[in-house]
Amino acid sequence: MPFEQLMERLPEGYTPADKELVARAYAYAEEAHRGQKRHSGEPYVNHCIAVANILSELKVPAEVIAAGLLHDTVEDTPVTLADIRREFGDNVRFLVDGVTKLTHLPRVSRGDQHAESNDNEKEAPHIEPARLGRKEDMVPETLRKTFLAMGEDVRVVLIKLADRLHNMRTLGHMPEHKQRRIAQETLDIFAPLANRLGIWQLKWELEDLSFRYVQPEKYKEIAGALAEKRPDRERQLEEIKASLKRLLDKSNIKAEISGRPKHIYSIYKKMQKKDTVFSRLYDVRAVRLIVPDIPSCYAALGVIHITWRPVPDEFDDYIAAPKDNHYQSLHTAVMYDDKRPVEIQIRTQEMHMSAEYGIAAHWRYKEGGKHDRQFEERIKDLRKMMDWGGEVKDAAEFVESMQSDVFRDRVYIFTPRGDAIDLPAGSTPIDFAYHVHTDIGHRCRGARVNGKLVPLDHELKTGDQVEILTAKRGGPSRDWLNNNLGLVKTQRARSKIRVWFKKLEDEQNLATGRETFERELQRLGIGQVNFEKLARELGYKTPDEMFIDLGTGELSLSKLIRQFSQDEEIKDILEANAPAAPQKPTDAIEVVGLKGMLASMAKCCNPMPGDQIVGYITRGRGATIHRQDCPNILQAKDRERLLKVGWGHVEQTFPIPIKIKAYDREGLLSDISYLLADENINI
Structure with a gap:
């Protein structure tokens, strides 16, 4: 051009x-x-x-x-x-x-x-x-x-x-x-x-x-059929338009009547939806009525339905319940005089402009760039729609959510108070619950649709009134994320469920990690610790992140203690808390080159016979025996105080800590005590 x-x-x-x-x-x-x-x-x-x-x-x-x-x-x-x-x-x-x-x-x-x-760029595969x-x-x-x-x-x-x-x-x-x-x-x-x-x-x-x-073959098939039928279709449309004009003039309803073109892809989708062939699609014949105002829309609809029999399940009132993109019109289909259906749209001129140009129809050329109220409402709706998506950091998940939640066909559901909520077609009561409020979704335990109890995988239809039955406390089930069960269809609900479980797991791991570290500190006799400093030294932004990784096993306790014990003040405390040496030498430990040296077992790593061990000379207390992989030994700076030791004649007993994980049940402690007693083990 x-x-x-x-x-x-x-x-x-x-x-x-x-x-x-x-x-x-x-x-x-x-x-x-x-x-x-x-x-x-x-x-x-x-x-x-x-x-x-x-x-x-x-x-x-x-x-x-x-x-x-x-x-x-x-x-x-x-x-x-x-x-x-x-x-x-x-x-x-x-x-x-x-x-x-x-x-x-x-x-x-x-x-x-x-x-x-x-043009010289590399060709894509x-x-x-x-x-x-x-x-x-x-x-x-x-x-x-x-x-x-x-x-x-x-x-x-x-x-x-x-x-x-x-x-x-x-x-x-x-x-x-x-x-x-x-x-x-x-x-x-x-x-x-x-x-x-x-x-x-x-x-x-x-x-x-x-x-x-x-799909070039399908395209050619439908385009060819449209071209072949065009003369007959145009003649029929002229006849239908003339009949409608006479009918509306008789009722004093002013209307601009035009044939409405049906586009190839929309015909293809209709064929798929109805599982039919082109020749049986009734709404290829379609007309549009543009009337002065909303009362005229319903007046025209009434006259048309009185004159021709409506086709069941083909009426939609998008004036009372606009689509999510603010589209408004009355849609109906009637059996015409030739016993073949024709689709009819009825709308005002303002609705027509909005349908054709959408959000662009609301620009008003005014000084200062001000827009009309409806334009601002559309922008507000778009931003609201994008707000939750902006929190999804994974790009592929974001696109999937847009395709499943934003671009899918919509259904219009009502709350018990009569508020209309639009959802993607195929949505379930759980999807509805999460759309109303995240907490309602988490506590959803059942639903009534139009007053009747339905399963949670029930597919909602336009016009349904939904009441969500909730528990006082609790959260979602992991089964809700199972695609095979069909309980949740929208990406928005799935995202909120995943966030809930991640938060729950993080809280549990946080508690586990903190408890593990605090128990170790108590065993080592350490009181106040600067968790913020320790977290920073290990590359974490907050202590909570550090404890979560400790709880999941991403961060080992030995690594944490190694970093922790580098502090000189902490080293002094650890040394001061070393166990007192026994009053006489022990035959259990052989110190190479030094017979009869006092030795005691370190409480930080509790070495047992068979462990690879090393001695550490403690001032005034002889040798303290550690496991060779003990964090305190690995981080020891005074390497000259280390002794080569081995296990000698072991007759004495050694206290060892036992950690048991079990499901809580009646008689659990009794069963554990019986098992230990049966092995002649004292507690």
Whole structure:
């Protein structure tokens, strides 16, 4: 498209200054990309113009179109963000920076036909069709950035969507393996993203273009059938529109009636959902009524239902209960005079604009950039939706949660107080409970749906009223995370359950680690200890982290004691607490070269006959016998005080500590005592 056509199509209400900004941005982009070409051979700046035109159709402010023209300059040319700021100001610079950050990823995920200067990049490996759509192939970290950017400034994501749409329109110039991979990513992520923003225009085209490359045979089959039936369908639609006009005029209901195009991918999904063939799909014949106000919507619905018999289970009231992307309309299907169904949508003009342009329909060109209240509510909803996802640090898990919780079809459930909650289709009472409140989810023990008790794997349907039965205390079951049981379907609920168990395990490990260390300190006769200093010396941020690792076994007690005993003050305490030597030499220990030397057993490591041992000369007390792997010996600095010793004639008995782990039960201590007594062991 020539730039002049873009200027002619700019939204109404643009001031001369707005148009001048767009013109300057084009001139700057043209100069920056001079000499660069797409895979198609056309000048690269043509892509920038196409992106700007898509944004213009969404009627966005001038700085967004300017940023659309400049969106690849920082990534692909010597232009810097400082240059953009100097020429176009902070607002345009912010938007270009946002798009650039989303574009720092492998070329395949960008989905573009990049400039010739980058054509020598290494080809990506071929991806077999069966592997398409895996989150590993979708560069999860970049997609995570895209989602979080949507909560920060939706304008950045609109530019990214426009960029992706034009790249999909020209995807035929890319290598085949890249076509399939980019198309699958678009179908999995970017089309649902456009839907979440309520932008129908972008959604349906992204879906159809992607479907063409992902399943080319199915695409050709449906497209061919549509083309073959088009003359009959158009004739039937004209007849249906005329009948509706006569009917509504008779009831004094003003309406704009039009045939509603059915798109190829939506037909394919309907075929899958209903497990049917194209010829049996009734809603390929579809019309739309646009009426002045909401009362007229319901008046028109009443007249239509009186005249033609409604098709069961095909009525949806999205005016009373809007979709999560704020979509509103009445949907119905009726049996027409030819005994074949026709689908009918009824909405106001405002609802129509919102459905077509989504969040972009709410820009109001006002001084100071103020937006209407509904726009602010949409942004608030998006940020709220992203808040919990921002806590998920694993990028692949984040993308999985977006696909399962944000992009899936929705159902609308009611609380006992009548509040409506939208959830992903297939959600269970546990998913509902966690959506209401994390604590309610943790304590969920049962549910009533429409007044009847149901199992926790019950699939909720639109219109269900759900009451959660809770315990006073307690937490979730690990079974809830078992996919085979089908108890939890949303990633959001799964994430909260995992956090609960991790916290529980951390608390248990913290208590175990602290108890282990404190018991060792008590045995060594150590009182006050600077835990913060010790944790820092071992590379931990807090003592709690240190004790958790000690509790799990990641940190050994011997390593902890080694570090601990390096302190000179602690060494003096350990030495002072060494056991008193017996009054006479012991035959149990043989000190090499020194017969009859006083010796005593160290309490820190309790050496037993058979252990590899070493002696340590304690002032005035002879030799203290340690195990060779005793932390105190390993850290001893006065190596000349160490003695080579061995076991002699052992007749005396040695006290040893015994640690027993068992499940608590009645008679446990009695059974342990009996077992020890049976072995002639004194306690």
